[in-house]
Amino acid sequence: MNVYFDNAATTPLDKKVLEKMLPYMEQEYGNPSSIHKRGREIKSAIEKSRSKVAELLSCEPGEIFFTSGGTEADNMFLINTVFEKKIDTLITTKIEHHAVLHCCHYLSKVNKTKIRFIETNEKGAINYQDLEDALKSNKRSLVSLMHGNNEIGNINNLKKISKICTQYNALLHSDTVQTIGHYKIDLNDINIDGIVGSAHKFHGPKGVGFLYLNNKHKISPYIHGGSQERNMRGGTENVYGIIGLAEALKISCDAMDEHKERIISVKRKMIDLLKNKIDGIKFNGLSDNLEKSLYTVLNVSIPGIEDQQMFLFNLDMNNIAASGGSACSSGSSIGSHVLNEIEKYDGHSSIRFSFNKYNSIEEVEYVVDKILEIMKI
Incomplete structure (x- = not known):
């Protein structure tokens, strides 16, 4: 997939x-x-x-x-x-x-x-x-x-x-x-x-x-x-x-309402699966609040994942495209200026998952399963 x-x-x-x-x-x-x-x-x-x-x-x-x-x-x-x-x-x-x-x-x-x-x-x-x-x-x-x-x-x-x-x-x-x-x-x-x-x-x-x-x-x-x-x-x-x-x-x-409903269902499923399957998962900003955040964006910190680039590489090896933050700042060695400003570093790398009208629940399930596999490496 x-x-x-x-x-x-x-x-x-x-x-x-x-x-x-x-x-x-x-x-x-x-x-x-x-x-x-x-x-x-x-x-x-x-x-x-x-x-x-x-x-x-x-x-x-x-x-x-x-x-x-x-x-x-x-x-x-x-x-x-x-x-x-x-x-x-x-x-x-x-x-x-x-x-x-x-x-x-x-x-x-x-x-x-x-x-x-x-x-x-x-x-x-x-x-x-x-x-x-x-x-x-x-x-x-x-x-x-x-x-x-x-x-x-x-x-x-x-x-x-x-x-x-x-x-x-x-x-x-x-x-x-x-x-x-x-x-x-x-x-x-x-x-x-x-x-x-x-x-x-x-x-x-x-x-x-x-x-x-x-x-x-x-x-x-x-x-x-x-x-x-x-x-x-x-x-x-x-x-x-x-x-x-x-x-x-x-x-x-x-088709805004239709797209929004579909994407919210995808984001909600990912929030639920991450909460249920990963102890200590942290959602950055208000991204897990469906009323106060973009329904297209979910930013998470995963316990035990300290090397963000290696984690993203492992996702990529499993045919999953995600990011560590803004694409306009990719390659920067100083990390996310947004997260650096609002939160104290806790040793866990942040990953941004963002969704579109073509994404599915099945894709969410696949991604969460692969995250769990990568955490065991």
Whole structure:
């Protein structure tokens, strides 16, 4: 059996998405900036995709800008906003994705922007009172708090955060890469300046994403050299990627409840089996709380497993794909910055299992059996 439990890193491409993309990889190859018929047809396809994404998120097409992925979209919003809106303080947490954290450190270095880290408890939950306190004492602030944590699965209450930011007249950005396509996001129902998405997290192609930029929030282009994306991002568009993104998001949103129910059953089964078969199993963050965590992510520490890389290697030898945390930090020798921040090291390595709509109960049973075998080695 081959089991893929690393879907927080990337998801398999939906066959229906590939079918939608293929014509734009073979026959429909015009440059969307060209004024001839082939170019105009491709430009029209891009704009239809933009309108589809906007409809699914309840925003205006003009608020969607296609990018190479979530990381670029985070950089585009954070860096340009800080420079152009004269932001004095970035308010965030130490457990954000590095796409946000590294931006903050860059801005602190080159622009002397102050970083105010919000307190998180031992489970990674943010302290909302500390957020208010930070906003009271920092007037020109930009808040960046992720919707769903990619390592421990914690979900932040975006509506609550939005209300607090609105009360103190602060700008709000959220890295929503792990929740787009998995949770309903109604941008008419929340006051937020920017969110981001990445197609390969919801069964779309790699190398394409988007930035939602609230019409009230104007910034300059991030990449210069062309008039694409309404003068906001120079460079020929990733046409078939954009087509695939829009189709993948539509499929995900149309069947969201069905997919959620299936994936929750898989995650619940894994939690139950690990609890019943492994004494001392520990669930990191809130990942074992089905109400307060991403239904796609489960992060565990297994007693007696001190060499994470060897454990992951043994899983791989049994045709099981899982991870030790963020794929963007793979190969790092310092471990998970998220777990290092929220918990004291207990000698047990953490493993992240993350699920998709194709996973099954049978796969969970196979994985747990193999974990038990590996623990005996």
